[in-house]
Amino acid sequence: MRLAYIDTSFILSILLKTEKSDLAEQILEAYSDSHFTISGIAINEALYVATYEYYRQKGIVKGGYGLSRLISKQGYPREVIDAIDSFLKDLNTKIINDYFDYDEYLQIIQNFKLLPNDAQIALTCKHYGINTILTFDEDFKRIPWLRVAP
Numbered sequence: 644m645r646l647a648y649i650d651t652s653f654i655l656s657i658l659l660k661t662e663k664s665d666l667a668e669q670i671l672e673a674y675s676d677s678h679f680t681i682s683g684i685a686i687n688e689a690l691y692v693a694t695y696e697y698y699r700q701k702g703i704v705k706g707g708y709g710l711s712r713l714i715s716k717q718g719y720p721r722e723v724i725d726a727i728d729s730f731l732k733d734l735n736t737k738i739i740n741d742y743f744d745y746d747e748y749l750q751i752i753q754n755f756k757l758l759p760n761d762a763q764i765a766l767t768c769k770h771y772g773i774n775t776i777l778t779f780d781e782d783f784k785r786i787p788w789l790r791v792a793p
Contacts, residue, residue, distance in 0.1 A: 647677040647792070648768050649736060650778035651688035654681075658689070658726050659696055663779055670777055670792055671734070677775070679736040682767050684760050686727065686738070693723045742770035755785045765789065 653670075656663040691710075697720050698704040704713050731738070741763055751762040765786045768776060775790045776783050783791050 647775040652779040653777040
């Protein structure tokens, strides 16, 4: 059975009902025989962005700085936490530890011109032998050991 890493953009496309939601659902179906994995970095990003969107849609927050203050007062919305948790549990997603090796990390950032969190995800996938990533982030296509779906 193949391993597939679920990236932030993929989770958000399903949870936030974007123009890519239908495609994401089709990809999940196509990869239904896979073991899904995710690490803390992608969960962090999904939680932050989904929380921002939740409060933005309610007209409560307009920027990232305001979100930090709002979270410190009200915390994370239960709806957001439950949605992410349900999504991961419904897919029997295995939550893996982020892998970090400083020298490899610097190489990946420099060689593939990735943002720090994307480099961390690529390094984690490499460490665990995960060769497929479900993402809408085009930057991962520059990583030779990752097959990007779609």
